[in-house]
Amino acid sequence: MKPFKKVFLLLAALFISGCTSVKLVNLANEPVPQNSAQSIEQAIIQGCKAKGWTPIKADNNTIDAYITVRSHKAHVRISYDDNFYNINYVDSTNLDYKDGEVHRNYNKWVYKLSASIQQQLNTKL
Template sequence: MSSLLRAALVALTLLMAAGCTSKPIVTPTRTLAPQVQASQEEVKQAIITALAKREWSVQRVNPAQVQAEITVREKLHVEIDINYSANGYNITYRDSSGMDYRDGKIHRNYIRWVTFLDQDILAELRAHHEQPTARAIGVGEAQPISQ
């Protein structure tokens, strides 16, 4: 076999391997630790804030679900559902285009986007939990007047 043909076969093999970017779909599911006490409204706000930070568009907000989508470079489009309660949330794949979804596998970018979104939601919940409340620092409470 000539070296030119061998180089062409190696290049073709590498291109095919690079094209295989599908990974099993993930569904991040989080149960909040007891020390992170959050209301359902606070969980919803953390989700919406994290979505905005990652440039996802909120499509619809229901009492226990946020639906969102993202379009990247006008070619890759993903839609997700985030079901939530005061105890936690999960991020579920709904639909996509340009992401090669097939047989429970999807483009690796989806995995990365959802993982980063999950981390940002957790960070928002932690940040909210660590902020002192007005009552904890004494704001708004009647103080005795010293004479």
């Protein structure tokens, strides 16, 4: 292989691997099985704790959750009612948030958080 081609392929690989930002995902209207408000709140709190998030009750039907992974931090707000819950981005540190894009790991953490909440909701039936 020619030296120019090797350098080009190396630079292309570095460029592709450096692209870590993706469109930020907020989860809206995630379904809640028919439960009482207390069990929904408890399921969200337990789901957060199971995935390493720290939940703090903000007010009625709202929980703020925080996670720290190495030097990366994320803060989401989880609002809920008898039928649905929402997970919305609030703030982050070292996750390269800019113009609606964020480090791809943030979205993974939020999807895993939602799956954990769903698991807790389904065990509360």
